[in-house]
Amino acid sequence: MKRSTLKAWFLVHKWTSLVCTLFLLLLFATGLPLIFWEEIAHATGAEPEAEPVPAGMPRANADQLIEKALARYPGEVPLFFGWDDHGPMVYVTTGARPDTPPPEMHSVILHEYTGEILPAPSFNEGVMYFIYRLHTDVFVGLAGTLFLGAMTLLFVIAIISGVVLYAPFMRKLSFGTLRTGKSRRLAWLDLHNLLGVVTVAWALVVGLTGAINTLAKPLEQSWQAQQLGELGDRYRNAPKPSRFSSVDAAIAKARAAEPDMKPAFVSFPGTGYSGEHHYGVFMHGNTPITERITKPVLVDVETGELTAQPELPLYMSILLLSQPLHFGDYGGLPLKLLWALLDLITLFVLVSGLYLWAKRGSTETRLKELESGLVSEAPAGAMR
Structure with missing residues (x-):
């Protein structure tokens, strides 16, 4: 690699890491308990439990x-x-x-x-909700969400640039080498590099899905404007509904229209999910993958007639699939435990990156070390 190219990658990695690491510490620290939100709610009694259903009882x-x-x-x-x-x-x-x-x-x-x-308890109360707000918008709404999304994108760039810089290092040392007999900084650097490259694929997945999730509100608004726009034109001059038909009947119509799916939730007019004149009965599948993809069935709130079954655009499907993947919510407790372990390892990588940055030498010295292949900038948050 040419020196000018090496320096460019070095500076990209250094500054993207430097800018985002403190925010990433917040995100990974708060993300850890959120992985087990359901289990924590069950253990603390915050999750309600319903009595078994007697045989033959109707809904x-x-x-x-x-x-x-x-x-x-x-x-x-x-x-x-x-x-x-x-x-x-x-x-x-x-x-x-x-x-x-x-x-x-x-x-x-x-x-x-x-x-x-x-x-x-209400869903928007308690310690877990406080942690959730810290993780998603730091209590400042959409602006905070988009800012954290920008930090996760910097994290992804830091990972990619770190992998590029790690390549010369791998040519000189065997994978997994820890040089503990020399300086403490060198031992920390080797461990930091090793753990960073081991978790690089997972960190990329979490970083990219986290960035996608921060776009949930803008993407939903875009879908509402585009997919529901034509439907809205038919009701443009119509007054707001003066009477509401049966929600139970709307659900029954949706079940009949999509017999291979089951209802996930119903949105009421004005909430932003189904326009001003419709119930939106959102149906989903029965498998771990298809249950994440919803399909709306729109029912006119005044007449009770099924109006439309618009297809979700690709970007909305990607959003819905990325949300549970971000927290490892696809494979039950074993996958959550793996996510938690990788989260803890990444926290160590971030903290060790801060330590290595505090013990840094000059940029010129670091470049010479990179060129010699004796040490390397590490992926996922190393800061010199």
Whole structure:
């Protein structure tokens, strides 16, 4: 590699690492408990449990369940009605107005068959929600989310540039070599390099899916504008609905229209998911992969007629698949444990990168070391 090229990669790696590492420490530290959010909720009693369903009992009427939830929060309107994947439970999300932001929403969990209201904390309260907000938007909304997305993109660039710089190092030493008999800095550097390159594929996956997830709101808005735009034109001059047809009937129509899928949630008009004149009954599959992909069935809220079944664009499918992959939520507890181990290793790589940067020499000295192949800049966060 030419010296000018080596220096360019070196500077890219150095400054992308330097800018993003502190934020990555926050993201990986908060991401660790979020991997086990469901398990923590179950262990602490924060996750409600429903009694088994008696044989032959029919589901409760969705409209009656919604009315029960609204009685808990008088004056609010329904926003979402959805199904829990871990038992015969449904949730009703309410707010003061259709465009209520998530931190101001309320939720009620009910037994899907008996209609009993189950004790459960609100989804936007508690320690885990605090950690979630730190991880996703540092409590400043979309601007914070997009900023963290930019930091994850810098992380990806740092990984790629680190791999490029690691290549000369591999030509001089056997893989896994730890030179513990020399300086402490050199031993830290070897361990940092080794752990960085071992986790490089996983770090790229987590970094890229994290960046994609930060674009969720803009992508959803784009889909709503493009895919629902034509439908909206038909209702452009129509007044807002004065009466709402049965949600239960809308769900039944969606089940009949997509018999090989099951409902995931229903969005109400004005929430941004189904326009101003429709229920959006979002259906999903039954396998670990297809259950992440939703297909909307739009039902007119006044007439109760099925209006459209628009297909999700590719970018929305990528978004929906990347969200669970980011937290290892595809293969149950074993995959989550692997994700947690790799998360801890990456935290060590980041911290050791800070240590190595604190003990750095001059840029010229580091370049000479790189050219000699004696030491190397490391992937995934090494900072000199």
